[in-house]
Amino acid sequence: MNAAELRGVSYVYSEHTPFCKVAVNHIDISFEEKCVTGIIGHTGSGKSTVSQLLNGLLKPSEGVVEIDGKNIWAEPKKIRNVRFSVGLVFQYPEYQLFEETCYKDIAFGPKNMGLDEKEIDERVREAAALVGLSEELFEKSPFDLSGGQKRRVAIAGVMAMRPKILILDEPAAGLDPRGRDEILSKIVEYREKTDSTVIMISHSMEDMAVYCDKILVMSDSKPYMYGAPAEVFSRATDLEAVGLSVPQVTKMMLALKDKGFAIRTDVYTVDAAKAEIERLLQTI
Amino acid sequence: MFKDITLGQYFPGNSFLHKLDPRMKLVLAVFYIVLIFLAKSAPAYALVFLFTVLLIAVSGISFITVLKSLKPIFLVLIFTTLINIFWNNGTTVLFEWKFIVITLEGIIRAITMALRIILLMVSTSVILMYTTSPIALTDGLEQLLSPLAKIKIPVHTFAMMMTMALRFIPTLLEETQKIINAQKARGADFDSGNIITKAKALIPVLIPLLISQFRRAEELATAMECRCYRGGGGRTRMTILHFSVRDFISAGLVLALFAGILLLNFYFPALIK
Numbered sequence: 001m002n003a004a005e006l007r008g009v010s011y012v013y014s015e016h017t018p019f020c021k022v023a024v025n026h027i028d029i030s031f032e033e034k035c036v037t038g039i040i041g042h043t044g045s046g047k048s049t050v051s052q053l054l055n056g057l058l059k060p061s062e063g064v065v066e067i068d069g070k071n072i073w074a075e076p077k078k079i080r081n082v083r084f085s086v087g088l089v090f091q092y093p094e095y096q097l098f099e100e101t102c103y104k105d106i107a108f109g110p111k112n113m114g115l116d117e118k119e120i121d122e123r124v125r126e127a128a129a130l131v132g133l134s135e136e137l138f139e140k141s142p143f144d145l146s147g148g149q150k151r152r153v154a155i156a157g158v159m160a161m162r163p164k165i166l167i168l169d170e171p172a173a174g175l176d177p178r179g180r181d182e183i184l185s186k187i188v189e190y191r192e193k194t195d196s197t198v199i200m201i202s203h204s205m206e207d208m209a210v211y212c213d214k215i216l217v218m219s220d221s222k223p224y225m226y227g228a229p230a231e232v233f234s235r236a237t238d239l240e241a242v243g244l245s246v247p248q249v250t251k252m253m254l255a256l257k258d259k260g261f262a263i264r265t266d267v268y269t270v271d272a273a274k275a276e277i278e279r280l281l282q283t284i
Numbered sequence: 285m286f287k288d289i290t291l292g293q294y295f296p297g298n299s300f301l302h303k304l305d306p307r308m309k310l311v312l313a314v315f316y317i318v319l320i321f322l323a324k325s326a327p328a329y330a331l332v333f334l335f336t337v338l339l340i341a342v343s344g345i346s347f348i349t350v351l352k353s354l355k356p357i358f359l360v361l362i363f364t365t366l367i368n369i370f371w372n373n374g375t376t377v378l379f380e381w382k383f384i385v386i387t388l389e390g391i392i393r394a395i396t397m398a399l400r401i402i403l404l405m406v407s408t409s410v411i412l413m414y415t416t417s418p419i420a421l422t423d424g425l426e427q428l429l430s431p432l433a434k435i436k437i438p439v440h441t442f443a444m445m446m447t448m449a450l451r452f453i454p455t456l457l458e459e460t461q462k463i464i465n466a467q468k469a470r471g472a473d474f475d476s477g478n479i480i481t482k483a484k485a486l487i488p489v490l491i492p493l494l495i496s497q498f499r500r501a502e503e504l505a506t507a508m509e510c511r512c513y514r515g516g517g518g519r520t521r522m523t524i525l526h527f528s529v530r531d532f533i534s535a536g537l538v539l540a541l542f543a544g545i546l547l548l549n550f551y552f553p554a555l556i557k
Contacts, residue, residue, distance in 0.1 A: 016348070017349060052465070055469060057465050057468060057469060080471055080473065083468065083469055083470075083471055084471055087469070088469040089469075090462065090465065090466045090469065093466065095462075095463070095466075095492055095495075095496055096463055096466035096467060096470075096488075096492050097492065098487065098488045098491035098492050108467075108470055108471075108472075108488065109470040109471055112470060112471030112472060112473065113471055143495070157470060158469070158470060161470070161471065
């Protein structure tokens with residue numbers, strides 16, 4: 001079953017002006033339910049546009065966007081409800097924080113949904129726990145937190161709406177390696193705990209390889225490849241043709257193979273590479 | 285939401301107008317504004333109107349874009365037109381009902397006034413804003429005003445402030461749009477409710493925006509200091525402005541237009557007494 005589907009969707013920015021730019025061009029993609037799908041591609045390949053099309057922030061110039069089999073633009077007045085069920089976390093979401101306390105900021109989304117106090121409280125605590133934010137920080141100003149904590153508050157603010165589909169644009173951008181791993185594993189945990197669908201935009205092949213079930217490669221406003229990480233990364237030359245590449249460990253395995261070692265090259269995480277190299281060492 | 289704001293926006297191009305020296309453009313734009321006010325008779329108005337249309341055509345900017353740039357002054361236009369139609373003590377009465385009196389003079393006055401505002405807006409935006417990059421514009425302004433530095437007016441500092449302000453208008457709009465989108469994604473509603481609810485709905489946008497502007501200002505200041513910026517003294521320029529034949533031709537054209545308007549005013553009756 002598909003959680004979200006784009007059919008024949010195009011989007012043109014600043015139509016009819018000298019700045020007119022086609023961001024996505026007649027694309028058909030379906031995002032599988034209960035999957036972590038990664039979207040990867042160059043700057044300007046249309047990744048972010050796809051994410052905003054999915055939650056109705058942008059209205060397609062052409063084509064149909066379906067969530068759970070329903071055209072989201074069938075009733076334009078109810079588009080706000082779509083935004084509650086398709087949560088979108090923008091790039092650098094900490095720049096959207098505005099409330100006096102973290103608690104209030106996380107509660108902003110649920111409050112907009114018109115929920116009652118008790119329900120809001122429950123959701124705020126749940127979302128904070130999901131991103132690993134301790135309740136001691138609730139009464140602190142979000143502006144007093146560290147970068148990584150701010151990011152967690154912002155992501156919790158979207159999770160608190162309990163979206164069926166959670167879309168994140170570069171959730172780990174600008175964080176240190178430990179912060180990256182923490183945030184990304186919390187997101188995957190969110191998917192497991194809430195039985196939802198996650199779509200994640202990233203520039204990092206390494207992150208994609210570790211955390212995603214499926215990868216969508218975009219190039220030139222169109223989907224270029226779509227499949228399981230193993231499938232996508234087995235086509236190293238095709239990826240290089242659009243200026244992307246395979247994870248660094250895979251590159252290393254390919255180089256080892258070139259040197260004449262009988263090593264597998266369908267390895268794209270550090271752990272798998274370690275196991276494979278150990279296996280190879282034992283055979284020598 | 286902000287897609288239609290074209291004020292202070294530059295459209296890159298390669299037209300005759302784009303290539304003019306910004307200093308000449310600034311002077312001619314001021315002169316052109318004076319010309320618009322000088323035109324009194326119908327043929328003189330027609331001449332200025334045609335010349336402005338010609339300017340737009342030469343600039344290579346689409347007429348639709350130019351018309352869209354009038355959107356912000358739409359209310360002003362309607363207001364002036366209505367006032368001129370209904371509050372006028374002309375003599376040729378066309379329509380009368382109770383206290384409403386519409387005279388021919390009133391209508392003529394309304395049309396000329398509206399046309400004057402439109403011409404002002406269009407000519408300055410086409411000549412200056414749309415065809416001159418902000419950097420060229422402030423460069424031109426700085427050089428035109430440089431004599432004032434002799435009487436201790438910090439011309440360079442003002443020019444630099446203006447460059448930065450102009451430079452960051454698009455960035456600010458883009459950022460506002462981003463924050464609006466982020467809050468919309470969290471269900472913020474900017475369109476419904478009365479004026480107080482609407483104003484309150486802007487808080488989630490204004491606070492992050494203010495904070496990011498302070499951060500940006502701080503970063504910019506640091507970046508400038510890192511490159512040893514310390515005001516205008518002793519700075520040289522990468523591009524030095526030169527007047528070319530093109531600039532003198534355009535000055536000649538505007539002078540010819542000036543003469544034309546004076547002549548037409550002399551031989552034809554004025555529209556507004």
